[in-house]
Amino acid sequence: MQLNKNDFPAHIFRAYDIRGKLDVLTPAVVQAIAEALSQQYLQHRVMTVVLGYDARLTSPSYAEILQQTFKKNGLNVIELGCCSTPCLYFFAMQHGGNGVMVTASHNPKSDNGVKWMCQGDPSSPEQIQQVALSAQQHYQQQQCAIPFVDQPHQFIESYKTEYLQYLQRDIHLARPLKVVVDGLYGSAGQYAVAILQRLGCQVIALRCEANGEFPEHAPDPSTAKHLEKLCHTVREQQADLGFALDGDGDRVVMVDETGAILRADRLLCLFAKICLEQQPQREVVFDVKCSSLVIQQIKHYGGIPHMLRTGSTFLRKYIAHSKGQAVFGGEYAGHYVFNDGRGKGYDDGLYAALRAMEYLAQSPAQKFSALFVQIPERYATEDTYIRTYQHHPVEVLQDIEQQSHKIAAHLTKIDGVRLDFDDGFGIIRASNTGEYLTVRFDASSASRLNEIRQNFAYLLSEKYPEIAHDICNAQ
Template sequence: MVHQFHPGILREYDIRGTCGKTLEPEDAYALGRSFATRVVRAGRSKVAVGFDGRISSPILEEALVAGLCASGADVLRIGLGPTPMLYYAVASLPQVQDGIQITGSHNPPDQNGFKMVFHGGPFFGPDILDLGRLASRGDWAQGDGTAEPINIMDAYVDRLLAGLEGIAPDAVERLGMAWDTGNGAAGPIVERLVAGLPGRHVLLHTPVDGTFPSHHPDPSVDANLADLRRAVALGRLDFGLAFDGDGDRLGVVDGEGRALAGDQLLMLFAEDVLKRQAGATVIADIKTSGALFERVRALGGTALMWKTGHSHIKSKMKETGALLGGEVTGHVFLADDYYGFDDALYAAVRLIAAVVRLGRPVSALLDALPAMVTTPELRFPVAEADKFAVINAVRARLESAGADMVAIDGVRVTTPDGWWLLRASNTEAMLTARAESDSAQGLARLLDALDAQLAASGIRR
């Protein structure tokens, strides 16, 4: 038996497609066969499997588990929950180092996919392509694995609550906060979590519904924060917390309804971590504000810029021993007293702890950050076959001109006005760009420089 995946679903960081078009239960079965083959040939057998609240997820889970078992894996089915609960299962269960979460993350309801952990670390890039090669050759291990349900939710919630160790309950009791899970997979966890927390809590859209009737579960889109802002204002709460569909990205609004960008949120965490872990390394992706790197250094930490993508950040944190990482998209990675994977629920608990330890509300912490003039992420289509060639041509011209440039993931150019970034999307036929300055005039000059490079490659923004 052989299987061909649709060429568009094997992505850089995960496997993702549109159900009924590019993604079918047969793909889930084949993925299970290929992944279990990798696990078994590495001398292991146990695989944890979880799924999010999308309508297609239970069907895909059944097929995935069947495929895993057919290649000899013993499956621990943790059931419905956020992606970080799957990561926690792999990190905490005895003899488990591998896992798969079925999730469409923050994508439209008709999409779904798979995020994987292999040998305790992220599984991405060439490894994902290798799953396709195994399937196309039918090069699968044969076996008769087992499958059993396991309840890990209570242990996971207890571990989340441990993020408040050392924090006086009466200090949390004075805080008020809203939680919006957007009908995503984090809802049941938040309900249990809040039951164990002091303070005033307002819960929004916690029932799981894969059609996302309240709003789309993507906290990086400002319009999706409207209900959260309203709840914070009506309840006169200190801040609000928003989660994406699978609970690995966090959005925050302060008591005045202002949304914190992902890099601003990371600056708050950096201050808290570095006060307790002097000199720690903090990693942020190449899209991140220059103010973050300056802030980390000012606090006595080591700031490291790295490639965009949650898998890249997790891998670099393991390599360097960094205690904190983050992306502008709202992924937060805490490894000072946690596992180093992106867990928005744990980050939410740690934000509560940080507010108490730092002795200031989120609004005051935000006011203390430098005001920068930043573009949103600019996206424009370029043929898949051309996108990396464009980046290479831009890089070559900049090198010839002696530009101050970081080229680990596209090109990020620093000038007296600030910086601009141009990179190729790893998942779409797109180029993306961003720029930041301390003035509108400086930002305009940065965009002019970006446009000149694009024009030299025959592209208009």
């Protein structure tokens, strides 16, 4: 049957992946995406693809549609079943760097998505748009849809064991630790509990069973209120530390022994120190949303700071092609990539937590919080969405760039407009959907944070008073 052209949801093809609500990411759209992905892989002369999926209720069925379509088009498919995204990456790298993951990461249960890698690289924005155009054509021409049948989640023990063996070979704890791990009902919790037990740790597991209903909230550890149970349990159990993984396990948030949440940029600084102690004068890569503290600390540790646009795919690609110059990279969103001769060059939240634990276990400091004494806490806002009030985001960014000479700040245009001051920074970017602007501010004190925010509002106040007003109220 010929389908309406207007039914195709082009907006779900984003800068880093494909992600959308289930009422638009339908089985028919997934089948069209599978056809387009098959075409892209075959154009690159790829014949074997590794396939996995997360804990979401529709993920096994969507993976089945992908599997059937790939095989119909002549691709050999290695099916991992329900797994974490880092586990998918691990096996994809054994098969030419080709893998597809059905996941919406930390999004609510009403969403799903697809992300992939081809010949060792994550999908670029250009490749995603190629798939979008091809998928739209297939969608319009579909004559026979693959029947959608609810599939159970399958956990394949042999793949889990091999991935855990790799982690166990890499990580060496000088002493056992007491750890609280929160899986947020995603697909990575099972791996976390298993490896911590293998390493001899005392484990307190929270929400580590996969449950695509996500009964309490979305599997997003970057939201502080989602970590209340983790923080309370760390204090109650007098654990050495705790960590939470997002829905597919490529991001992590850690808390110290007091139950205090460690901001991503402070954790990034610790990881930079760990890598630069062994390999000084190498690059450490970070995204534009990280605080000026990151730049200062990398230089202090003898490293070379290198700022990139936001997006873990850009982070991974830069590191992979740095010829070993970049030993580590991190994002404010909680993605961390080790490239110091250990790790595998992709973002793995569990692996990052294990590296922090290893460093703590061999450190004279007995407390996790002591590792951060020399990495000062910052006063900062989280990523905040601001309405555009029907103004085009590109025009707003161009105007604030043109106005920036009015204040004493260093301008960076890698991704949006970032203004760096001696003691903080602010950034304004177009959101991935284009419907909002996102802003974030960071400073050494609460008063200075407010001043930096007021600077941005001042630059926008004449032409965009509504946006300026919202920036003043951003928390």
